[in-house]
Amino acid sequence: MDERTTILSERLSELISGYLMGTLGAEEVDEVENWINSSSENMQIFREVLNEKDLQEMGRQFRHIDVESDLMIVRAKLGPDPTTDRQSTGKHKLWRYGIAAAVATIIFGAGLLYFKNQQQTSPEIAPGKQGATLTLANGKKIRLGEVSDGKLANESGVEISKLANGQLIYEIKENSAESVKINTLTTAKGETYRVRLPDGSLVYLNAASSLTYSSALNERGKRSVRLDGEGYFEVSKDKKHPFVVETRGQSIEVLGTHFNVNAYKDEPQIATTLLEGSVKVSVKGKTQLIRPGQQVVNYGGRLQVNEVSLDDITDWKEGDFFLNHVDFKTAMRKIARWYDVVIVYDEAVPEDLESGGWMSRRNNLSTVLKAIEDTGLARFRIEGKTVHVFK
Template sequence: MNKQELKQLAEQVADHSATDQQLQKYNHYIEGIKGSGDDWDVKEMGEVADTKNELFRRIDGAINKHRFILIRRLYMRIAAAAILLISISVYFILSSQSTKGPSAVPQEITSVNDVKPGGNKATLILANGKNIDLELAKPGVIADEMGLKIIKRSAGELQYIPSSLTFLKAGFHMLITPRGGIYSILLPDGSKVWLNSASSLKFPPTFNSMTRREVQLSGEAYFEIFKDKQHPFVVLTNQQQVEVLGTHFNINSYPNEPGTKTTLIEGIVRVSLLSGIKAVGKSSLILKPGQESTLTDYQLNVLPAEIDERIAWQRGRFIFDDEHIKSIMRKICRWYNVDAVYPEQIPDDLNFSGSISRNKNLSQILRIMEMTKCIHFKISGRTLYVMPDPHVL
């Protein structure tokens, strides 16, 4: 086998078209890359490092086509005690496919105790305190106050339609999604907001007579703001405010995350700490498209944004990029409404990458992660036990 043939074989393995014989051959050459093969032909295969890089680029290309393979990046020790960074996603997946080896999926994960994905669930609280369960409410007008119509659309969307005569007493409405819920709302000004699981959006039922359109967010939401230069749109979270005129952006401000992330997709926004909060460094900054601000320990920073990863939830996907297992589990727990339990020790480098639909049952997500043979899971009711394999501890 030469280098070109190995790269073609890697693509076949990644798209699951390889035969058992090809899987065995691929395993053999992967062992050569990892340093344990005894017949690596440099003349035919090229230098190990160069071939490894080309091979993994090819694997990544195949993975991007299918978008469902979880990747675990490990540091593999070789004889000289050097460290080789190696992607072993396809290697472990083919090992899991083999009918000759032990199954990588524990018996604890079965259809009996499986958990279905979240869906369009939310509660709307009106200014008078009335609660409306949007999952149970029928499509159509669910409230009519002083010329303001609130309509539930069929596809998990709420729409506010004010008339020119709409006048309401002071008060706010609140849209709340539970864990395992998601919902979108078309606000009175025409702005649209998608609310992720375990989140809430507080807003006035009309923006009439207001100098600025102000809402309050807890959790995560994606915003598409209707342009109105005379009335800036402002999103308040627990420590910051984001001021825009018309733009698309995402804010992640969950209390159990290490900080607040504001990701700009289109337009320009100003991110500022709330008045009264003493900043460490800058108290305000401007974001341009493709940038992301992070607010951690009262400090604002700007970084290049991984846009696909940040707004994957709004597009119905999970995307992880070298992300630690605890961070991944926080997202999974919110969407599947489960609680994760960990052992005392969790490796700091237990990171995964990959992409998969949020519409799959929990067991399907866990099975894919278990294909790495680095981690195992057990489901008991709404409790998810996370168990790293002993060899990674």
């Protein structure tokens, strides 16, 4: 190519690249469109640029521009190709190829720069960790991840301590006639914690959850707690004192058993799953007994019993995401709670998607999202603490 052709090629490459990326001003847009429409030769050159597979692939790789959608819009404007069967001379074909390659290179460079900027402005989002806030009866808040191990407080003869393994312990040291002292253990998004109650029962709290209870636990002959969010209970046997878990709109009564309760406010139902022993779920005057391996789902007062895989239910407790045959948006809510992010869906994402697979909750967020992308289920873009979801 001579010098004039090279300069023209560079100018066209820059203009066409900006045209596809939407970065041109009004005058430059007119310049490109006037050039395209000035001759069938120019329109053919532009069509050949649009047909570059590398250009489309780069647009998919660097998702800051939706090249595929842009190409559809531009092709619709151009209408049917009247020159499809024409053969280009060697000289013109080489020139067209040079423009297409240059356009791809410019967009690739822009994508690479964007990718680097994203790495700088959007640091890797790490998985959640062990942590919680304990609110005592007097209103004092203790950030358990920030205090030393050992004794934290004494309420009504009950000693509250933090162990080195990240567990909260309640021990009755003396009987007291003082009034009931109410405590609340709260996990934020991206936190999980364990508490051993005075009766020896162990409760695991998932992210964005809270457990409220008397520091002595017993109230009027019952061991009563209130759960918001999700918790896994290993209840010590005590035939004289039933263990009652209150959630929004229902109660669960047991004597000694292992079970999981999912009662997040942003979920459409409350799910109680039994691993061993027996539980009785009560809601609006109705009760339902379930056996190990069963789950009772509360749909606004309507109870339904299902046989379930227990691994699916206790995945979070074991440090995993088990997402096989799980509603996609339900799976994304799990991910959002653990990584403390906000999920924003493109309107093209269907409502009936179903996820699959298994992933460790110990991975960084990008690793989890990449695994989902590899299935072809959805695409993601992370901006700060927001995850955009595309189909």
